[in-house]
Amino acid sequence: MILNRRKTLTALACASLAALVSVAPGMAQAADKALTIGFAQTGAESEWRTANTDSVKAAATAAGVTLKFSDAQQKQENQIKAIRSFIAQKVDVIILAPLVATGWDTVLLEAKKAKIPVLLESRSVEVKDPSTFATFVGSDFTEEGRRAGKWLIENSKAMTGDVNIVELQGTVGSDPAIERKKGFEEALKADPRFKIIRSQTGDFTRAKGKEVMEAFLKADGKKINVLYAHNDDMAIGAIQAIEEAGFKPGKDILVIGVDAVKGAFEAMIAGKMNVSVECSPLLGPQLMQAAKDVVGGKKLPRWIKTNEGVFPAEVAAKEFPNRKY
Ligand code: AHR
Numbered sequence: 001m002i003l004n005r006r007k008t009l010t011a012l013a014c015a016s017l018a019a020l021v022s023v024a025p026g027m028a029q030a031a032d033k034a035l036t037i038g039f040a041q042t043g044a045e046s047e048w049r050t051a052n053t054d055s056v057k058a059a060a061t062a063a064g065v066t067l068k069f070s071d072a073q074q075k076q077e078n079q080i081k082a083i084r085s086f087i088a089q090k091v092d093v094i095i096l097a098p099l100v101a102t103g104w105d106t107v108l109l110e111a112k113k114a115k116i117p118v119l120l121e122s123r124s125v126e127v128k129d130p131s132t133f134a135t136f137v138g139s140d141f142t143e144e145g146r147r148a149g150k151w152l153i154e155n156s157k158a159m160t161g162d163v164n165i166v167e168l169q170g171t172v173g174s175d176p177a178i179e180r181k182k183g184f185e186e187a188l189k190a191d192p193r194f195k196i197i198r199s200q201t202g203d204f205t206r207a208k209g210k211e212v213m214e215a216f217l218k219a220d221g222k223k224i225n226v227l228y229a230h231n232d233d234m235a236i237g238a239i240q241a242i243e244e245a246g247f248k249p250g251k252d253i254l255v256i257g258v259d260a261v262k263g264a265f266e267a268m269i270a271g272k273m274n275v276s277v278e279c280s281p282l283l284g285p286q287l288m289q290a291a292k293d294v295v296g297g298k299k300l301p302r303w304i305k306t307n308e309g310v311f312p313a314e315v316a317a318k319e320f321p322n323r324k325y
Helices: 004-027 045-062 076-088 105-113 139-153 176-188 205-223 232-244 262-268 284-295 313-322
Strands: 036-041 066-071 093-096 118-121 135-138 165-169 194-201 226-229 252-258 275-278 304-307 310-312
Touching: 004 226, 036 045, 036 076, 045 105, 045 232, 045 284, 066 076, 076 093, 076 105, 093 284, 105 118, 118 284, 135 284, 139 176, 139 226, 139 252, 139 275, 139 310, 165 205, 165 232, 176 194, 194 205, 205 232, 226 232, 232 252, 252 262, 252 284, 262 275, 262 310, 262 313, 310 313
Parallel strands: 036 066, 036 093, 093 118, 118 135, 135 304, 165 194, 165 226, 226 252, 252 275
Antiparallel strands: 275 310
């Protein structure tokens, strides 16, 4: 679905209406019933993910929901096992943060047959039957990629000649990695000066971001003008590699990240990072509302989108005290 996510989501608006109408009566329960929700989380790969887990747990407690939490440690098979266990336990709703986009058809169909609505959060999926999930709560990752590209266009005007970019991608096959790459390339494609000279996964972690950046620097060193990292954790790991290689991050190499976590603000205030495109992990309250609504028989929109901005280094010190994650 990732290639044509928007198209699919739109097309699904119609399909899902029919699906929800047919599923909702069986699933509708008293809106004030105390819910039990199973949450199949990806793991704890980043500062963002920890904030996301905390947000869901806090919102569940505040809403009087019993939350069964599963940390898949970055393995899809663990998430599939967790979903099957939630089905066996007859939870009211399942929240899934899908590690990757594909490979969910069978288990989501099992949840649908058990009449347990599934809410996707933080990443989306590519499935044959879109009625197997009730909604996606999360960001527009393509737009995040575009915003990163637009920032670079605006802030590289003084550069002469080619602008050599290295890219640290997120987890292979994950929705945000695919879409952030796509949006970034889309924003830059009109100007041939921008060249992505290397692109490799850093799996959304600091350790891998550092390791891959070390390899980029070894291969291309002085040629690199810009680092685009699909999340701040990888950018922060890469900053260390840049410094160890004797370059100045934020100056010799522009550093662009995504998420806008506190760690990125600290790096920006220290002059080592140039911008972070926001991606909010604070999805807990929207998820609890969506869970109550779907159990109560209400029709959910196909996509509950988060509102986000862009934080360049110039505003970091002023914004830092307001950051919640
Ligand atoms: O799905 C959202 C992404 O997952 C965040 O950008 C990243 O930091 C996290 O691991």
